[in-house]
Amino acid sequence: MNGADTAFAPGRVNLIGDHVDYVGGRALPMAIQLGTTVTLAGRGGTRIRLSSDAVPGALDVAIDADPATVDPPWGRHVVAVLRELAISAGGTGTVTTSLPVGAGLSSSAALEVAVALAFGTDLTGLDLALACHRAEAAATGVPTGILDQLTITSACDGAALLVDCRDLSTRAVRLPDGLAIHAVHCGESRSLTGSAYASRRTACEDIEREIGPLRDATMDDIASLADRGRRRRARHVVSEIARVGDFTDAMDAGDLDAMGHLADESHRSLRDDYEVSSVALDAAVERARRVPGVIGARLTGAGFGGCIVVFAHRDVDPAEIGGWRLDASGPARRIPPAR
Ligand code: GLA
DSSP: OOOOOEEEEEEEEEEEOOSOGGGTOEEEEEEEEEEEEEEEEEEOSSEEEEEESSSSSOEEEETTSOGGGOSSTHHHHHHHHHHHTTOOOOEEEEEEEOSOTTSSSOHHHHHHHHHHHHHOOOOOHHHHHHHHHHHHHHHHOOOOOSHHHHHHHHOOTTEEEEEETTTTEEEEEEOOTTEEEEEEEOSOOOOSTTSSHHHHHHHHHHHHHHHSOGGGOOHHHHHTOSOHHHHHHHHHHHHHHHHHHHHHHHHHHTOHHHHHHHHHHHHHIIIIISOOOOHHHHHHHHHHHTSTTEEEEEEOTTOSSSEEEEEEETTSOHHHHOSEEOOBOOOOEEOOOOO
16 A cells, blocks of 8 residues: 555536446546545544535544445445455545535545545556446445546546546547636535436336447437337437537537537437436526527536536636636546645
């Protein structure tokens, strides 16, 4: 084990490609400058004692506790990561975050990865993402995809990341000049526990039993589904995967208008076909689109509340859009001690 005791993990905004990672689709997220820092003042013993500046309730728990029973609930992620990495030495410290919690910007995955690096792991990139992804499932019981953890461990400074969730490969995609990206909170927080996230995933599995992998499905395959509800769910997934390819091409070509159009289509698809938007998210998207210079907006992440992502020309006054103007961050990292 190495002795690192401070680590930072960025959050992520998904530019496009939501609810496609768990069927092996492609998505285009970007790690952001907002993130979570875990600092350990002391190591050793068999307890984990952490306080958080974002969530009430300090964590004080045996390192071998069952993650599913830990209170406060954010501590479940901490315990699950340490169990996954077979780390047996406890520690005392603090968690600070500039991310809004439970807002679709991957605050849980950032916590998991920062904990892993602060307590000491030699895993990096995909291996670290896979370990933290297993921990997320143990902590929450929600069958999320790999998108969040992989973005956070494998991000590229100054670029978005095209993530292929079938072979888990990633490729940096440069941000076009003149583009501003904002996250704006719709005012409604969300938790995936108890949400329809798991049932959407189950619906995809049912569809795949009928027509084979959604990643390879065509619109003809979708038309062959007897159930209208299933046809709509499948239409979102298949069209969203196609939009990720088109959006990436538009980014490469610096075609901001095409990007905005695809973002708008993505939101409509998530709202109408996949039904993971909410009144507050839709209102935030409509509000953002009315700002002159905004080229498109959509919910980002799982939906059900939290943030939207807004694409705009860079000369628009950030205050007109609100929220956070986002920069592309590098991957999670240990912070060397100050000399
Ligand atoms: C959450 C999950 C991800 C992904 C998104 C939706 O962020 O953790 O795996 O499914 O929702 O794209």
